[in-house]
Amino acid sequence: MSTPLRIPICDRCALALWPPRTLCPRCGGGAWREGDGSRGRAEQTTDLTGDGAPRLATVRLDAGPVVIARAPGVAAGDRVTLSLDAGALQADPDPGSHDRG
Template identity: 40%
Template sequence: MTLKVFQCTQCGHTLFPARYFCPSCGGGQWRGCVVERGTVAESTVVRHRVGAHVDGDVHLASVVTSAGPIVIARLTHVMRSGDAVSLDVDDAGCVTGRAF
């Protein structure tokens, strides 16, 4: 699935996730914008998870999307700040990032 961010139809403010009202102008109408790319802002590794049934590290990052909003994405492998990623949404609804 593709990742969608939301743009206010009144003022053009773009955000993720969608809200009832735009924080910039108070408008309540949104249009979905598909986002396929972003840049890693910060990343971290989760090594121990309480109740996890799967072993292995989980790589997470704050990703600045090409449309502007920041999303938290699960990365396929270690990445550094400034690395370009392609973004999509997996079957569980999680945002994932892969290296270009």
């Protein structure tokens, strides 16, 4: 089952980041709130080789961080939605957007 990506945001300096960390790399704070990390834009894609190998994308989240996710059907410049599926990041074309970078 997939769930929309939620990301930690530092309570002290408001830095959004992924993956989660114990302490904020910017200010050293250790208190976090949860933020929306479910939308972004695919900056680059690459196809791995081999049977059943996935397409991967580098995605800049609207909240700021850059993540790498499985990205079937995604092209560079596409708006995407992100979710966690069995612990892996998944980027899918954003059904509400026809905007390509």
